[in-house]
Amino acid sequence: MDKKVTLAQLKEVVQEAYDQVKTNTGGKNADYIPYLANVNKDLFGISVCLLNGQTIHVGDTDYRFGIESVSKVHTAILALRQYGAKEILDKIGADATGLPFNSIIAILLENDHPSTPLVNAGAISACSMVQPIGDSAKKWDAIVGNVTDLCGSAPQLIDELYKSESDTNFNNRSIAWLLKNYNRIYDDPDMSLDLYTRQCSLGVTALQLSIAAGTIANGGVNPVTKKEVFDATLAPKITAMIAAVGFYEHTGDWMYTSGIPAKTGVGGGVMGVLPGQFGIAAFAPPLDGSGNSVKAQLAIQYIMNKLELNVFSNNHITVVD
Numbered sequence: 001m002d003k004k005v006t007l008a009q010l011k012e013v014v015q016e017a018y019d020q021v022k023t024n025t026g027g028k029n030a031d032y033i034p035y036l037a038n039v040n041k042d043l044f045g046i047s048v049c050l051l052n053g054q055t056i057h058v059g060d061t062d063y064r065f066g067i068e069s070v071s072k073v074h075t076a077i078l079a080l081r082q083y084g085a086k087e088i089l090d091k092i093g094a095d096a097t098g099l100p101f102n103s104i105i106a107i108l109l110e111n112d113h114p115s116t117p118l119v120n121a122g123a124i125s126a127c128s129m130v131q132p133i134g135d136s137a138k139k140w141d142a143i144v145g146n147v148t149d150l151c152g153s154a155p156q157l158i159d160e161l162y163k164s165e166s167d168t169n170f171n172n173r174s175i176a177w178l179l180k181n182y183n184r185i186y187d188d189p190d191m192s193l194d195l196y197t198r199q200c201s202l203g204v205t206a207l208q209l210s211i212a213a214g215t216i217a218n219g220g221v222n223p224v225t226k227k228e229v230f231d232a233t234l235a236p237k238i239t240a241m242i243a244a245v246g247f248y249e250h251t252g253d254w255m256y257t258s259g260i261p262a263k264t265g266v267g268g269g270v271m272g273v274l275p276g277q278f279g280i281a282a283f284a285p286p287l288d289g290s291g292n293s294v295k296a297q298l299a300i301q302y303i304m305n306k307l308e309l310n311v312f313s314n315n316h317i318t319v320v321d
């Protein structure tokens with residue numbers, strides 16, 4: 001069913017979601033990365049990017065927060081661009097782990113396979129694959145350039161977060177070297193881990209993330225800059241990965257209750273992709289027990305349900321003047 005909504009009606013729904021969720025006090029900031037524990041817990045913003053490039057934003061959508069695991073999507077796209085869909089499936093995979101994002105057991109259970117670029121193991125593996133192999137500075141330029149193209153503007157490294165995370169990422173160090181043991185790291189393990197840690201420390205806004213989501217929803221063409229960032233054939237691949245594991249061990253519950261493939265990060269960001277319709281992002285630091293922003297989840301669920309949209313239904317909206 002195709003439903004016509006005006007931009008004003010859509011704005012009203014986003015504003016309602018914001019008003020309903022703003023006072024929620026559930027969850028708490030990530031504290032295993034010291035920087036994140038100190039971010040203002042009351043920050044909250046929602047941004048929607050339509051495929052004609054219009055954006056709707058409410059709340060703190062210009063605040064730069066740590067992109068964290070949402071960056072896994074961006075770098076998976078870069079790896080897909082550089083290697084193609086088949087090689088990424090063979091070398092990393094596109095599977096759900098059903099386990100927490102930083103699980104070591106998942107690597108062992110999957111016969112040494114990192115499962116997907118959207119959990120820590122696969123993301124470190126993806127960073128190792130970024131070309132040119134062996135050149136950390138050029139790899140970093142490629143990672144940042146790709147994030148910039150997807151978001152339509154540049155991210156900024158949050159130095160304090162990078163330092164905080166580098167000083168405490170012992171679990172990820174184990175993952176990098178375990179993967180090396182299984183020949184699943186395709187460059188120097190310490191360099192690959194450092195690139196991963198640095199990309200997680202990029203500061204982005206909810207507005208930027210909604211544009212990145214809009215680029216995926218729009219088949220690889222950035223709706224705002226109109227630049228073709230990646231080939232349209234890769235869009236369903238990356239969305240399939242997000243749908244399979246975007247909320248880690250709670251991905252099934254998330255898809256069931258929200259109907260939108262979305263990826264979370266412990267900085268409090270969530271980025272959702274509704275193919276052919278829009279990209280959405282919400283940001284609020286307090287997290288549930290699995291590291292997913294409580295308010296961002298509620299806000300996106302509210303909007304999807306209110307508009308009666310679902311990636312598994314036949315409902316569409318057309319935004320009219």
Ligand SMILES: NC(=O)CC[C@H](N)C(=O)O
Nearest residue numbers: 068069101200265266291
């Ligand atoms: N879920 C996340 O956002 C985790 C990202 C964080 N940089 C980590 O590796 O632990």
